[in-house]
Amino acid sequence: MNASAPSGLRRDDGFGGRGDDFYELLMRAHEGLDEARSAALNARCLLLLANQVGDIEVIRQALDAARASLAPPAQ
Amino acid sequence: MGTYQHVRFAYRTAPEVGGAPLRRPVAVVGAGPVGLAAAIDLALHGVPSVVLDDNDSVSVGSRAICWSKRTLEIFDRLGVADRMLAKGVTWRIGRVFHRDRELYCFDLLPEGGHKMPAFINLQQYYVEQYLVERALEFPQLIDLRWKHRVAALRPAAGGAALEVDTPDGRYAVQADWVLAADGARSTLRGLLGLPFEGHTFEEKFLIADVQIGADFPSDRRFWFEPVFGQGQSVLIHRQPDNIFRIDFQLGPDADADLEMQPERVMRRVRGVVGPDVPCELDWCSVYSFRCARLDRFVHGRVVFVGDSAHVVSPFGARGGNGGIQDVDNVCWKLAQVLAGRAPERLLESYDAERVHGADENIRNSRRTTAFMTPKTGTEKLFRDGVLALAHDYPFARLLVNSGRLSRPCSLEGLPGFEGDGADLDGPMRPGMPCLDAPVTGGDGAPDWLLRHLGGHFTVLSFAGDIGSLQRLESGLAGAAPDGVQMLAVTPQLLPGGTLQQLVDAEGLVRSRYGGADGVTYLIRPDQHVTARWARPEAAAVGRAWRRSLGEQP
Ligand SMILES: Cc1cc2nc3c(=O)[nH]c(=O)nc-3n(C[C@H](O)[C@H](O)[C@H](O)COP(=O)(O)OP(=O)(O)OC[C@H]3O[C@@H](n4cnc5c(N)ncnc54)[C@H](O)[C@@H]3O)c2cc1C
Numbered sequence: 243m244n245a246s247a248p249s250g251l252r253r254d255d256g257f258g259g260r261g262d263d264f265y266e267l268l269m270r271a272h273e274g275l276d277e278a279r280s281a282a283l284n285a286r287c288l289l290l291l292a293n294q295v296g297d298i299e300v301i302r303q304a305l306d307a308a309r310a311s312l313a314p315p316a317q
Numbered sequence: 318m319g320t321y322q323h324v325r326f327a328y329r330t331a332p333e334v335g336g337a338p339l340r341r342p343v344a345v346v347g348a349g350p351v352g353l354a355a356a357i358d359l360a361l362h363g364v365p366s367v368v369l370d371d372n373d374s375v376s377v378g379s380r381a382i383c384w385s386k387r388t389l390e391i392f393d394r395l396g397v398a399d400r401m402l403a404k405g406v407t408w409r410i411g412r413v414f415h416r417d418r419e420l421y422c423f424d425l426l427p428e429g430g431h432k433m434p435a436f437i438n439l440q441q442y443y444v445e446q447y448l449v450e451r452a453l454e455f456p457q458l459i460d461l462r463w464k465h466r467v468a469a470l471r472p473a474a475g476g477a478a479l480e481v482d483t484p485d486g487r488y489a490v491q492a493d494w495v496l497a498a499d500g501a502r503s504t505l506r507g508l509l510g511l512p513f514e515g516h517t518f519e520e521k522f523l524i525a526d527v528q529i530g531a532d533f534p535s536d537r538r539f540w541f542e543p544v545f546g547q548g549q550s551v552l553i554h555r556q557p558d559n560i561f562r563i564d565f566q567l568g569p570d571a572d573a574d575l576e577m578q579p580e581r582v583m584r585r586v587r588g589v590v591g592p593d594v595p596c597e598l599d600w601c602s603v604y605s606f607r608c609a610r611l612d613r614f615v616h617g618r619v620v621f622v623g624d625s626a627h628v629v630s631p632f633g634a635r636g637g638n639g640g641i642q643d644v645d646n647v648c649w650k651l652a653q654v655l656a657g658r659a660p661e662r663l664l665e666s667y668d669a670e671r672v673h674g675a676d677e678n679i680r681n682s683r684r685t686t687a688f689m690t691p692k693t694g695t696e697k698l699f700r701d702g703v704l705a706l707a708h709d710y711p712f713a714r715l716l717v718n719s720g721r722l723s724r725p726c727s728l729e730g731l732p733g734f735e736g737d738g739a740d741l742d743g744p745m746r747p748g749m750p751c752l753d754a755p756v757t758g759g760d761g762a763p764d765w766l767l768r769h770l771g772g773h774f775t776v777l778s779f780a781g782d783i784g785s786l787q788r789l790e791s792g793l794a795g796a797a798p799d800g801v802q803m804l805a806v807t808p809q810l811l812p813g814g815t816l817q818q819l820v821d822a823e824g825l826v827r828s829r830y831g832g833a834d835g836v837t838y839l840i841r842p843d844q845h846v847t848a849r850w851a852r853p854e855a856a857a858v859g860r861a862w863r864r865s866l867g868e869q870p
Contacts, residue, residue, distance in 0.1 A: 285695075286702040293712045 251303035320528060320558055320599055321442050326373045326449070328464040330485045338489035341367045341460070342655050344479055345496045346467045346505055349376070350441065351623030351640035352498030353448035357395045358644055360458040361772060362652035367490060368452070368459060369481055371466035375445035378600045379526050382438045382554055382562055383634035386426065387725035387750060388641045389433040390844070394771035396454075397447045398433070405437030406555045411537040413707075413719055417544045420707040421714045422536070425722060430825045431753045432765040436722070438535075438556045440526075441637070467499070470508040470619070477618045494651055495619045498640075503625035509616055515609025516683070518630060519569035520690045522604050523576050526560050527586050530595035533561060539719040541704055545588035550689055552632075552719070553589065560599055563589055564631075566689060573603040606630035606686070608679045615668045620647060627675035629682035632689070632720035639678045642726060643671050649772070649842035653866060658800075663867030666733055674726040681721040688718035725750040728845060733864055735848035743831020751844045754825040759810070759818065766826055767844060769819060774801040774865070775840040776858060778816070779832035781807070786814045789835060789853075796855035801862065806832060841865055 257264050271287075272280045292301050333339045343359055345352045348370035356368045384392075384401065392398040412422040425435035452459045468487070469480035479490040497505040506513060533555060540551045552564040565585055567576060575581065582601050590596055610627035614620060623640030647667045653659035691697040706713035728734060729748030737746055745752065753767045769775070776797050780786035786805055797803045805816040806826050821827055830838065837853035838846055839861050848861035 285698040289702050
């Protein structure tokens with residue numbers, strides 16, 4: 243099921259080649275929403291998907307990776 | 318204000334004023350629920366104590382109301398649970414609302430076959446009153462002294478010396494051990510200069526006890542963002558005497574004096590109970606809470622128990638319930654050490670085990686507070702998201718945090734508990750507090766397993782027939798040293814056995830303990846599993862017993 247080691251965040255394609263479909267879906271879900279509602283949608287979507295993943299270790303790695311990818315705050 | 322009639326306990330002049338010091342094996346400082354329970358537990362072990370309290374009455378205003386199943390089991394061992402059950406409001410269902418819609422409800426004890434309910438609600442003043450009355454049944458062992466305030470403490474070799482102030486002057490107490498049960502503002506903590514570090518929450522809560530002349534349900538009910546009244550959350554609990562505890566979350570900026578004005582309190586209360594229901598304010602107060610604990614609970618011969626050692630916010634009812642678990646853990650150990658049956662080092666296990674328990678309580682209480690008081694827009698987004706999903710998605714209900722109610726603390730994995738051998742199953746791993754189940758004794762009268770387990774070490778074995786019972790009897794011969802009782806759980810009374818039998822007619826002990834033939838548990842005086850074996854040997858049982866007494870292997 244998962245290409246990487248068990249309990250590790252995968253870096254390769256998990257969409258089976260349908261990455262564009264996913265991205266379009268994501269954009270469409272936010273269409274017509276103001277920023278506040280978009281943010282609420284993201285939060286709820288994250289809760290649903292995190293529960294789907296279930297593995298706290300993977301989720302921790304995803305949060306760390308996302309946090310590490312943020313540009314440092316402007317001085 | 319207040320329906321409860323507070324009795325003043327008689328102050329007596331200490332004969333030691335101006336004379337020789339009082340000597341006692343144990344001095345208990347503080348007669349709150351924790352100090353009183355400790356004195357009773359020690360008395361049941363035959364240990365005399367003096368209990369010193371600076372006040373002369375039970376708790377004024379209701380503080381603790383929710384007493385957990387584990388606390389009731391401990392109180393049953395102390396001989397006070399039946400009274401508390403008779404007076405208290407029994408409950409096990411919690412209902413959670415968001416605005417005007419019910420999100421879900423939870424059941425804290427969905428199965429039968431336990432003597433004690435998930436929770437009772439009973440005002441702290443009743444609990445203390447029943448404990449005082451029980452303590453008075455041990456006039457030879459418990460010396461209760463009201464209006465005796467501990468003012469100084471001097472550690473001494475093999476004990477500690479206290480200076481006690483009374484209306485008639487000062488006297489000294491010399492004790493082998495001091496139990497510091499003097500509450501959240503502990504004098505003894507201050508006298509020893511011990512830091513009490515933690516976290517204070519800015520959020521303020523209005524707590525009102527209201528007598529209501531209408532039949533409201535006994536379930537715990539919690540509202541996030543209630544549509545009635547103002548405020549971020551409301552919690553209702555039913556107590557005896559038709560009194561309801563209502564907690565209003567006021568936010569960090571509330572003005573305590575303003576919020577305590579009776580008309581203002583009653584406006585909030587009316588929002589919850591409706592405009593026409595007859596109701597009267599019994600007591601109210603504005604609180605903010607903190608979570609903190611001592612770094613260590615054992616300081617030489619001074620042992621901290623209850624709020625003096627740790628404090629939590631009340632959501633989850635972990636304060637008093639945690640303190641009673643401290644008592645359960647420490648008293649048998651003190652008794653063993655005082656009797657010379659265990660090294661003083663045994664008290665180190667109290668420190669490790671109850672620091673672990675306090676950390677669990679603080680973690681739970683901190684998480685509840687975080688959920689109830691989102692600090693940033695993003696925290697609010699996730700909180701709102703969880704609440705919005707909870708109605709339709711069971712996983713999200715588990716994220717809603719209106720209080721994680723006190724559960725018995727497992728000591729699994731801590732030093733002194735043996736890991737499980739192979740071919741054992743069932744949840745009763747070493748370190749777990751024993752589960753209750755119905756049994757019948759030799760006379761056939763209905764009884765409960767836990768009533769046979771507390772106060773002493775027990776070797777508990779399972780036998781399905783006379784053959785396996787006899788194998789156990791010969792295999793375990795000599796396994797139980799003095800003061801360790803041996804019990805066999807059998808499906809019906811097996812004639813011809815020599816071990817005392819507990820009949821498990823419903824098979825619940827067997828299923829809860831994974832009790833295949835021959836399975837044997839060693840259980841501590843505080844009803845925690847120390848070790849278990851599929852095929853026990855007398856030598857292994859003896860080793861586990863000595864290890865639980867703090868002897869190094
Ligand atoms: C609003 C509120 C709600 C709560 N709800 C719950 C709940 O539902 N369930 C729960 O389990 N817990 C609850 N708690 C917590 C619970 O009340 C405490 O954990 C409990 O009272 C602790 O008991 P204790 O015996 O350690 O301390 P205390 O009850 O504070 O007793 C300490 C005693 O020591 C005496 N003392 C102090 N200094 C001295 C001295 N120098 N010399 C002699 N005596 C001294 C005091 O007079 C007092 O009698 C609640 C607390 C609050 C404030």
